[in-house]
Amino acid sequence: MTPALPDGIARHDFDGTTGIATRGHPEYGEATDGEYRRWDPHRSKLGAMLALGMDTGLEAGQKTLYLGAAAGTTVSHVADFGGPTYAVEFAPRPTRDLLDVADHRENLFPLLKDARKPETYAHVVEPVDVLVQDVATRGQARVAALNRQFLDGDGRLLAAVKARSEDVTADPEDVFTDVVDELEESYEILDSERLDPYHEDHLGVVARPLE
Amino acid sequence: MTDAWFAGLDPDDTDAAAERIASGRADAPADWPVQAVDAGYAADADDYYARLHAATTAATEAAVTERERADDQQLVHAVRAMADCERTANELAERVAEWGSSRYGEAGSGVGYARRIADGEVGDGEEGGDRALRSLAERVAAVAGEADELRAYIERTAPAVAPNLSMLAGPVLAARLVSLAGGLESLAKKPSGTVQVLGAEDALFAHLRGGAPSPKHGIIFTHQYVSGTRGAERGSAARALAGKLSIAARIDHYSGDRRPGLQRELDERIERIRSRGGDGE
Numbered sequence: 051m052t053p054a055l056p057d058g059i060a061r062h063d064f065d066g067t068t069g070i071a072t073r074g075h076p077e078y079g080e081a082t083d084g085e086y087r088r089w090d091p092h093r094s095k096l097g098a099m100l101a102l103g104m105d106t107g108l109e110a111g112q113k114t115l116y117l118g119a120a121a122g123t124t125v126s127h128v129a130d131f132g133g134p135t136y137a138v139e140f141a142p143r144p145t146r147d148l149l150d151v152a153d154h155r156e157n158l159f160p161l162l163k164d165a166r167k168p169e170t171y172a173h174v175v176e177p178v179d180v181l182v183q184d185v186a187t188r189g190q191a192r193v194a195a196l197n198r199q200f201l202d203g204d205g206r207l208l209a210a211v212k213a214r215s216e217d218v219t220a221d222p223e224d225v226f227t228d229v230v231d232e233l234e235e236s237y238e239i240l241d242s243e244r245l246d247p248y249h250e251d252h253l254g255v256v257a258r259p260l261e
Numbered sequence: 262m263t264d265a266w267f268a269g270l271d272p273d274d275t276d277a278a279a280e281r282i283a284s285g286r287a288d289a290p291a292d293w294p295v296q297a298v299d300a301g302y303a304a305d306a307d308d309y310y311a312r313l314h315a316a317t318t319a320a321t322e323a324a325v326t327e328r329e330r331a332d333d334q335q336l337v338h339a340v341r342a343m344a345d346c347e348r349t350a351n352e353l354a355e356r357v358a359e360w361g362s363s364r365y366g367e368a369g370s371g372v373g374y375a376r377r378i379a380d381g382e383v384g385d386g387e388e389g390g391d392r393a394l395r396s397l398a399e400r401v402a403a404v405a406g407e408a409d410e411l412r413a414y415i416e417r418t419a420p421a422v423a424p425n426l427s428m429l430a431g432p433v434l435a436a437r438l439v440s441l442a443g444g445l446e447s448l449a450k451k452p453s454g455t456v457q458v459l460g461a462e463d464a465l466f467a468h469l470r471g472g473a474p475s476p477k478h479g480i481i482f483t484h485q486y487v488s489g490t491r492g493a494e495r496g497s498a499a500r501a502l503a504g505k506l507s508i509a510a511r512i513d514h515y516s517g518d519r520r521p522g523l524q525r526e527l528d529e530r531i532e533r534i535r536s537r538g539g540d541g542e
């Protein structure tokens with residue numbers, strides 16, 4: 051099954067292997083072909099969700115808040131096809147790389163902030179169509195609940211839940227059940243899928259905010 | 262709209278805008294681009310986003326630089342100052358307790374007792390002796406408070422200086438190891454057997470002079486993986502933990518990457534050690 055990809059994301063052939071790609075400035079040594087740069091699903095959880103055919107509801111030009119931008123690997127692709135993109139990251143070291151990514155993209159706004167404290171960036175971030183969450187911290191469901199205020203009523207939460215961040219010793223399935231239960235207090239889950247073989251012990255979640 | 266990052270700013274003053282991005286707050290998001298155009302801060306949405314891009318990159322650049330300046334030597338000073346404050350507070354608290362029991366008969370001990378005297382919960386008299394004792398107790402409470410502040414500072418900065426070491430050891434133990442070694446670089450250069458007994462120098466030299474048993478652990482005993490492992494396996498747990506901490510310190514010093522896998526390897530290693538029945542490896 052090959053679901054339709056959002057505008058701005060293409061299936062492209064790189065030296066005999068076909069993968070998803072966006073057009074923009076290369077950032078992390080990914081394969082390129084002309085303007086196209088490969089979106090490596092092994093390096094990006096959102097890329098894995100797309101590669102696995104999950105219905106993310108992504109569209110070109112959407113406003114996006116990205117929590118846990120890290121060095122900007124994924125958010126560079128998001129900004130390639132999206133609209134204004136707010137990238138929140140807490141750790142200084144990867145943020146140094148994120149700044150380079152932002153230098154090449156006028157629509158990418160880097161913020162060194164803690165995703166658990168939305169009041170420290172609500173004066174900058176406007177309401178968005180998409181909330182992407184990839185934070186490796188305990189309490190991932192809580193982060194999603196705290197940041198729901200940024201999401202339009204018909205917007206989408208795209209979250210990569212990392213089992214190891216919640217409890218390294220527990221069975222990932224149990225962790226996912228707990229996180230999804232907590233998420234359902236503020237979101238309606240539309241789809242969820244394990245991100246194997248690209249990312250072990252990760253669950254991709256597509257959800258929309260409850261009224 | 263007074264909450265907006267651009268409220269009241271001169272549109273050409275990027276420094277002020279960056280400062281506002283860094284330190285401002287709002288209770289909830291709003292349609293900032295529209296408000297900015299209405300307020301005359303930007304000509305249109307494109308102009309707004311151009312200014313936002315300049316302000317956010319400037320603010321983030323400055324914040325990253327400041328956090329990177331939190332280097333290992335600052336951490337060493339902070340952790341030593343914290344230890345001094347804790348020791349001094351405890352010493353003076355003993356004096357307060359001794360004095361307090363002579364005046365009020367109530368036996369208390371430690372910083373908690375000094376805090377109660379400072380707050381007037383115990384001995385709220387107004388004689389000269391009461392006032393002198395309360396004043397001393399207030400100093401104890403203040404020094405103990407300073408130790409807490411320093412601990413909070415260490416918990417904030419250690420993960421920036423040594424992310425992997427802080428992940429495995431916790432920020433305070435990570436800072437203590439860096440301090441005992443004299444810096445992150447010297448910690449990274451030490452063999453893991455040395456890291457295992459850092460802080461147990463007296464016992465180590467007693468052993469080397471002959472007679473005394475070799476120490477199994479130094480300061481890393483405070484880690485739950487050592488102190489929480491039963492006696493017979495504690496030496497193995499200390500060796501396993503010290504090995505991973507050495508690797509973490511080397512990654513932190515030489516590459517600076519984050520390796521979340523280290524935590525899992527350590528967890529599995531300790532689990533194996535704890536579950537086995539007393540035989541060697």
